[in-house]
Amino acid sequence: MADLQDDLYPAGEVGRVDELTEPYPAEAVVVPSEPYQPVSDPDDAPLTRARAVLAAHPVADGYSGLPSALRRLPYYDLDLGESAVDTDVPRLREGQVGAVFWSLHLPEGPGAPRGDDAVTATLDQLDLAKGVVAAHADGLRPARTAGQVTDARNCGRVAVLFGPAPAAALGDSLGVLRSLHTLGLRVLTLTGTSWASAAGLTRFGEEVVREMNRVGMIADLSYASSETVRRVLTVSKAPVLFSRSAARTLRPHPANLTDDLLAAVGEARGLVAVPLTAEQTGPTVRDVADHLDHVRSLAGPECVGLSGTYDTGSAHPQELNDTSCYPRLIAELLRRGWEESEVALLTWGNVQRLLRGADFTARAAQQRRPPSTATITDLDG
Known part of the structure; x- marks a missing residue:
């Protein structure tokens, strides 16, 4: 059943797995926007169309900070509803969300865990997330593959994928990488380490990417330096993810991508998940739609997705306050002339392609090479 997708396109067309054997090549400045006009009229025809499209092609949300938010609560019930957070099962269903990536990112700053402490903290986060599901x-079901995501949806559950986690969670060990993957980690953010830094990837960093390809773990490049992004696009044979990146031309923010990088991501058939945050995309629904238009035009309709970035402490655009609000954004896109087929890729199909691509690449890589035994000392000295 897992492979009997009811997506708009057949798996071979949306996933394009036949192409994956080739290598894949300061604060935000607040930009004034036009006066805001609400888009939430319940009798609005685009809103009705949006709900109909989402019923067939629900949202696959590229980033949620819910595990960390729940850690701060003494008690919660996501099935009944939880007003202390932006996400619960009733609002996920109202927003027609079918899958979500749960971030396992660690606190940043001078006191951030490093080395073995980062490994332990990530394992604690992963254990908490599994317990919540x-x-x-x-209402929720854990998932690792495109087929399991679809199975969860067909059973009326929201699929939860674990990750992204920080690169520091590896403790500079490929053995830990494999162990985390076995435990269910699906995405790793390649920033904040000696081997994935502002200077780019080191030789060990390249080996990390190859081993991620071999086990089927997805590389997240949001907040990575342009040098790291370009090198990963060259080294990785699997599609990469930008879990929360928009267009820097429209909004100067360190996680947003320049036009030339957006074009490069499109050539590499990666996925840019545009965040629904006021800081990165702007204060209105129209601002978010502007970023989606821009990314689509440069990277292509098969390389743009959605990232709610809910429960991260970020402010959200008007009328996109929580996970129930996705139909309002989709209605705005339909007003702009997006085809329903393009919306279907945006909400569901492109994440399915990303997951299928990672699994296809892993199966091929495992036939070519054994698990890597390289260490950071071996390769970086």
Whole structure:
């Protein structure tokens, strides 16, 4: 059943797995926007169309900070509803969300965990996230593959994928990378280490990317330096993810991508998940739609997705306050002339392609090479 997708396109067309054997090549400045006009009229025809499209092609949300947000609460019930956070099962269903990536990122700053402490903290985060899903099994289901995501949807559950986690979680060990993947980690953010820094990837960093390809872990490049991004696009044979990046031309923010990088991501068939945050995309629904238009025009309709970035402490655009609000954004895109087929790729199909691409690449790589035993000392000295 997992492979019997009811996507708009067949798996071979949306996933394009036949192409994956080739290598894949300061604060935000607030930009004034036009006066805001609400788009939430319940009798609005585009809103009705949006809900109909999402019923067939629900949202696959590229980034949620819910695990960390729940850690701060003494008690919560996501099945009943939880006003202390932006996300619960009723609002996920109202927003027609079918899958979500749960971030396992660690606190940043001078006191941030490093080395073995980062590994331990990530394992704690992963254990908490698994426990939350298990405790809300009527609404949530863990998933690792495109097929499992679709199975969860067909059973009326929201699929939860674990990750991204920080690169520091590896403790500079490929053995830890493999162990985290076995435990369910699906995405790793390649920033903040000696081997993935502002200077780019080191030789060990390249080996990390190859081993991620071999096990089927997805590389997240949001907040990575342009040098790291370009090298990963060259080294990785699997599609990469930008879990929360928009267009820097429209909004100067360190996680947003320049036009030339957006074009490069399109050539490499990666996925740019545009965040729904006021800081990165702007204060209105129209601002978010502007970024989606821009990314689509440069990277292509198969390389743009959505990243709610809810429960991260970020402010969200008007009328996109929580996970129930996705139909309002989709209605704005339909007003702009997006085809329903393009919306289907944006919300669901492109994440499915990303997951299929990672799994296809892993199966091929495992036939060519054994697990890497390289160490950072071996390669970086």
